[in-house]
Amino acid sequence: MAYRCTRCKKTVEVDYEYSGIRCPYCGHRILMKERPTTVKRMKAV
């Protein structure tokens, strides 16, 4: 699952084995989940 660091804007792979969430490049702790590139289909309700 790809995330993006809100500070350095780099794409980050989260290591789920590690107990915390942290950007490996800048150490920032706020990551955003990227929107998948697939088309999202849904009922319009």
Place this chain on the structure above:
Amino acid sequence: MKVELLELAEDRVRFLLRGVTPAFANGIRRACLAEVPSLAIDEISIYDNTSVLFDEQLSLRLGLVPIKAEDLSLYRVPEECDCGGAGCPACQVGMTLTAEGPATVHSGDLRFGDPGVKAAFEKIPIAILGEGEKLMLEGIVTLNRGAIHTKWQAGTQCGFKNLPQIRIGENCEGCGKCVDVCPRKILATGEGDGKVKVTDPTSCSLCKLCVVECEIGAIEVVPIKDIFVMKIDTDGSISAKDLVEGAAAEIKRRASSLSQRLGELS
């Protein structure tokens, strides 16, 4: 049964139904709400949405946009279509929406595959996009009935009431207290004999405040049992005239179907 037209606009009709039962009047009301087909966005495919709205919020808003067609008879309900609901030009229309901020996305920005199909109102706001925010999606518009989902409900405010009969007694002194208290302003102090006059009984809500206010009991308000004031409003996707015609046709179709089935049994 007699029908008397009171008011006809593109999205609103008021008429009197005489000589029918409450069940019949309610049948017309319910058919207007749930049985007359109209167009609405059924499914959407979102390619990009960087707006502040969740995809689900966006899809809900798009589904509720009333859509009108120049000729609705070109389309069929998917279940009744020759394709069996698989999807063909007779039962669905394509729709696209592409926008980039800063902008407010309105219903008028929706582009439909059929040039005869468009949003009933151009200025329904869908999303406000900030700088650099994008919206790119496509959808499928289908014809269906309000009984399936409220987004296909062409009739919005559909109601009826008994026509009130307002009797002004001989003992009316023309004091005007009932005129002042009437919330619908349908009473006026009379000219000539000095008694109170009724200007528009179809607008009376049967609140009977005038009856309470009249200390000498000169005014009486009673509902007429077999005359109804029908009021039908539409969401703009079809005209009020077509809506009531469609409702009557649907009741007729069902009655014919029942008659035919009963005929087969006997």
